[in-house]
Amino acid sequence: MGHIVIENLRKEYSNRRHFSRSPGSNPAEYREIIRVLDDINLEFEDGEMVSILGPSGCGKSTLLRIIAGFDKATSGSIRIDQKEVKGPSPNHIFVFQHSALLPWMTVRQNVGLGLRNIEDKARMEEKIKEYIEMVELGGFEHHYPYQLSGGMQRRAELARAIAANPDVLFMDEPFTGLDFLTHMRSREETVNVHEYIGKTILFVTHDIDDALIMGDRIVVLGGKPSRVKMERTLHFPRPRDFEKYPELGKLRSEVFLMLGVPYAV
Amino acid sequence: MKSTLDSKNLPILLPVLAFSLVLMIWELMVRVGCWSTDVFPEPLRVIISMGELISDGTLFKHVISSLFRVTIGFYLAIALGIPLGMLLGRREIVKHLFNPVIQFLRPISPLAWIPLSMLWFGIGDKPAVFLIFLSSFFPLVVSTTAAVISINPVFFQVAANFNFNRLEVITKIIIPAILPSIFTALRISLGIAWLVVVAAEMIAVKSGLGYLILDSRNALRMDYVIDGMIVIGAIGLFIDFFMKRLGRIDSVFWASATR
Ligand SMILES: Nc1ncnc2c1ncn2[C@@H]1O[C@H](COP(=O)(O)OP(=O)(O)OP(=O)(O)O)[C@@H](O)[C@H]1O
Numbered sequence: 001m002g003h004i005v006i007e008n009l010r011k012e013y014s015n016r017r018h019f020s021r022s023p024g025s026n027p028a029e030y031r032e033i034i035r036v037l038d039d040i041n042l043e044f045e046d047g048e049m050v051s052i053l054g055p056s057g058c059g060k061s062t063l064l065r066i067i068a069g070f071d072k073a074t075s076g077s078i079r080i081d082q083k084e085v086k087g088p089s090p091n092h093i094f095v096f097q098h099s100a101l102l103p104w105m106t107v108r109q110n111v112g113l114g115l116r117n118i119e120d121k122a123r124m125e126e127k128i129k130e131y132i133e134m135v136e137l138g139g140f141e142h143h144y145p146y147q148l149s150g151g152m153q154r155r156a157e158l159a160r161a162i163a164a165n166p167d168v169l170f171m172d173e174p175f176t177g178l179d180f181l182t183h184m185r186s187r188e189e190t191v192n193v194h195e196y197i198g199k200t201i202l203f204v205t206h207d208i209d210d211a212l213i214m215g216d217r218i219v220v221l222g223g224k225p226s227r228v229k230m231e232r233t234l235h236f237p238r239p240r241d242f243e244k245y246p247e248l249g250k251l252r253s254e255v256f257l258m259l260g261v262p263y264a265v
Numbered sequence: 266m267k268s269t270l271d272s273k274n275l276p277i278l279l280p281v282l283a284f285s286l287v288l289m290i291w292e293l294m295v296r297v298g299c300w301s302t303d304v305f306p307e308p309l310r311v312i313i314s315m316g317e318l319i320s321d322g323t324l325f326k327h328v329i330s331s332l333f334r335v336t337i338g339f340y341l342a343i344a345l346g347i348p349l350g351m352l353l354g355r356r357e358i359v360k361h362l363f364n365p366v367i368q369f370l371r372p373i374s375p376l377a378w379i380p381l382s383m384l385w386f387g388i389g390d391k392p393a394v395f396l397i398f399l400s401s402f403f404p405l406v407v408s409t410t411a412a413v414i415s416i417n418p419v420f421f422q423v424a425a426n427f428n429f430n431r432l433e434v435i436t437k438i439i440i441p442a443i444l445p446s447i448f449t450a451l452r453i454s455l456g457i458a459w460l461v462v463v464a465a466e467m468i469a470v471k472s473g474l475g476y477l478i479l480d481s482r483n484a485l486r487m488d489y490v491i492d493g494m495i496v497i498g499a500i501g502l503f504i505d506f507f508m509k510r511l512g513r514i515d516s517v518f519w520a521s522a523t524r
């Protein structure tokens with residue numbers, strides 16, 4: 001289960017102004033309201049992999065955090081499986097933009113976080129092992145996060161998220177900071193994991209190719225305040241590449257243009 | 266032939282050198298100075314009387330008394346100070362409520378509390394324990410608060426995401442996250458407690474290293490006074506060494522590695 005409906009979502013931040021105040025003005029006027037997201041209406045099917053694209057600072061992380069319940073919308077509604085989102089839940093696991101493994105716990109303990117309520121300890125250990133092996137971290141169970149490379153940390157965090165068996169997985173730029181090859185491999189792994197578990201995955205990215213290669217659907221945000229500028233379902237079977245599907249290549253140029261780069265290279 | 270001055274021996278060799286230098290200066294001061302050796306005894310005499318104090322068991326008794334008081338006072342400070350620090354770090358309202366009072370009381374030297382502590386607790390272990398408690402309580406509260414405030418908020422979001430209950434937030438997030446800085450704070454405040462115990466024992470008690478020093482001075486036994494000082498220094502050194510070792514255990518190792 002992981003059917004998400006977003007209706008008329010709006011998000012405003014109020015920032016305190018720092019420039020000089022005119023005498024006698026109302027203190028309320030010192031606050032400046034910044035509207036980040038406006039008029040967002042989206043619906044994601046259960047099991048869909050959705051890529052969210054947009055220029056830096058357009059509110060992608062904000063949108064993801066609101067859907068995951070870490071932040072409140074100013075107005076509008078978000079329902080996951082007909083239930084209004086009120087706060088974080090183990091059914092909706094967030095993979096953070098910067099590594100959020102608990103540094104004082106080993107890989108095994110971190111992955112075990114979402115499994116800690118299993119009564120049968122032997123079964124729990126078995127499950128932990130299964131998920132660690134799924135992301136190819138076998139042998140690193142007793143390593144602390146600082147003993148892992150950046151890519152391995154991401155995989156451990158992915159394993160921890162999946163182990164909790166959530167209905168929805170949120171990933172905020174899961175591949176930033178990885179070298180090119182690790183990036184490509186992680187992309188593939190994420191697609192495989194998605195195919196294997198079949199859960200709804202919402203992921204935010206800067207990388208247009210990531211979005212087009214991985215997503216069942218892409219959502220492009222943009223403008224001030226940000227709205228949905230483009231929403232497309234991608235029916236291309238995987239593995240995808242731009243030569244095999246010229247239409248995908250055309251879409252790529254279109255998205256590049258939309259994000260302000262006229263000549264896609 | 267291997268030189269004794271290779272870098273492996275240096276950390277032992279150099280301090281030994283410095284200590285011998287101090288001994289030599291001491292001996293020299295006694296010889297050229299115009300004090301009588303009763304007032305300022307030479308190293309050899311101090312070592313001999315140290316032997317006396319050890320063999321008749323007085324030194325052992327005093328050391329145990331002092332360590333006992335420090336332990337009780339210190340444990341009390343930990344038991345109250347660290348939970349209070351956590352509360353201050355997590356609850357904005359509690360912090361606004363108590364922080365000014367704590368910041369006000371903190372700079373008052375524990376020694377300034379001597380009259381009141383004697384009034385409240387009378388004679389015996391209690392006032393001394395109270396002073397030791399005071400001396401480590403405030404540093405522990407303040408550093409625990411600071412440590413809790415500096416915990417990366419992402420970890421609390423992870424806790425919320427994985428549905429941690431309140432106890433789990435404390436045992437799986439807060440305590441492990443602050444442990445590295447708490448070890449440093451414990452080391453420093455235990456050092457302060459050890460400083461204060463001597464002063465505390467100069468009042469109201471009839472045992473402990475502070476009492477040994479005061480009593481020996483009254484009996485004009487300066488050699489015992491110096492023995493007391495040496496033992497205090499040695500134990501202080503040992504405590505610090507021990508606390509440093511504790512800070513290196515596995516569960517806090519991640520901090521030095523990620524820093
Ligand atoms: N707590 C906050 N208070 C005020 N403004 C905020 C706050 N958090 C975010 N913003 C503003 O909201 C906008 C969107 O931020 P957000 O982090 O969602 O962007 P993003 O699309 O994820 O950017 P990036 O791609 O760089 O991660 C930014 O302009 C930012 O200044």
Ligand SMILES: [Mg+2]
Pocket residue numbers: 060061062097172
């Ligand atoms: Mg972001």
